[in-house]
Amino acid sequence: MLKEERQQNILAILRREGKVVASELSDVLKTSEDTVRRDLNEMAATGLLQRVHGGALPQAPTAISYQSRDLESNAAKAAIAAACIGLLRQNQVIVIDSGTTALRLARELPMDFRATVVTNSVPVLDTLSSHPGVEVIGIGGRLFKEARCMVGAQAVNELRAVHADVCILGLNGIHPDVGLCVLEHESMLVKRAMIHGARQVVAVAASDKLGTVAPFVFGQLTSLTHLVTDAGASEQELMPYRTAGIIVLSG
Amino acid sequence: MLKEERQQNILAILRREGKVVASELSDVLKTSEDTVRRDLNEMAATGLLQRVHGGALPQAPTAISYQSRDLESNAAKAAIAAACIGLLRQNQVIVIDSGTTALRLARELPMDFRATVVTNSVPVLDTLSSHPGVEVIGIGGRLFKEARCMVGAQAVNELRAVHADVCILGLNGIHPDVGLCVLEHESMLVKRAMIHGARQVVAVAASDKLGTVAPFVFGQLTSLTHLVTDAGASEQELMPYRTAGIIVLSG
DNA sequence: CAGTATAGTGCATAAAAACGCAAATATCAA
């Protein structure tokens, strides 16, 4: 087995299992623990994973990552959420994506807001449990633990059956030429299904996401009707989106 | 289990429960109290949590509702959950119902437990997000807010497609003659779908539920293979269930 | 203030990592 091939395998296992143990790897890959350790160290040096005693973990620790992401850039996210809520009308059917910005929107939703919300995000489901006026539809599927949301074929199918008035969409990167992108393949498919059939598609993105690219592109810029970002975005940065016919709000 | 992994788990539990107790952690994480203490001290040194006598608290005050924590600090439910976990085997497909007793079971599940869990309960989804070895399938449907679970035709359909090894079932009442009952019509349909096709059906019920009746009957006593209750149940109370061929555990 | 639960300490042990070196394998040029 080639070195690169082996390292690819290690990464695949790491993604699947959430951790790798050096001794187990040497067993599965039929090689010595030395080689495995060398591989792990090499990959850790290039930032592909986090080396720990006994094996390795994903570079973004799963449990802690959600928590810390949840807390960071609070003011910016609050502004985005507020601007976004301004776009919503009573009694609409609203799809809410996973991601901390969309979650923030759900949390800021007035308690007397009346609407139907469709979501695959566990924390959004949790939050909206206490909104009496909101009819909530949970999307089923495999739980993607890092993002706390449902993904997979089942989720995509259920979402395709929904034609929402508004879709609140989170993303990892947005670029005028490349389009809308995310970090994981699974998310790509889910977000495509969310966009499909929605009357308005509102992307929520902190200003640092503007102009950045992530591996998986799930749609063109023209899929969007609105882009909501924070005050950190310059007019120059926003211009390409406006000229593409997107309504841009920056709070 | 890797050290860093364990520490991430501790953080996840801390975030979820609002506190951690050293002795409980050593139990759930299957390690010595020494190791737990070392972990807690290490994390406290890096400012990830606040060390206190007996366990640790979050660095920042948490927004967790006291209500939800209170129903967890119930010794009877802990005993039921522990007995229930004893029935589970690695790599089974397990359906977990909504309800606080079933939720308790999910929380007490060892971190290294490997299985596939199917659930319609939002807090169970939340809890199992931090169990790396558990593949979780969320059931979609309308959110029933009071119980924080998915119900309705969609949920019933998805559940009917599952043939589980074990089904952990909560209920509002169980009576030797009347059968298994719940308070809401929606729950009745969902629970019927859960039972359908399950190899083992384990009812979890606090002893005060025994012999009581609720409006909607979703199954006969013979649908059950196991009944797990707490030590508050008398032998006389349990006898009818035993004679019906049900394996009765009372912790 | 006594009794119990929790913490800290030193030590033994086992697992894992690092290191140096030699063998195996691949790469490349003539």
Next chain:
DNA sequence: TTGATATTTGCGTTTTTATGCACTATACTG
């Protein structure tokens, strides 16, 4: 092909790390 060179891999040894145990000290509780 052949041989020179670089890379990769495996093995023995040493060093480090992680963990559990026994024991003592300290903190909580009634």
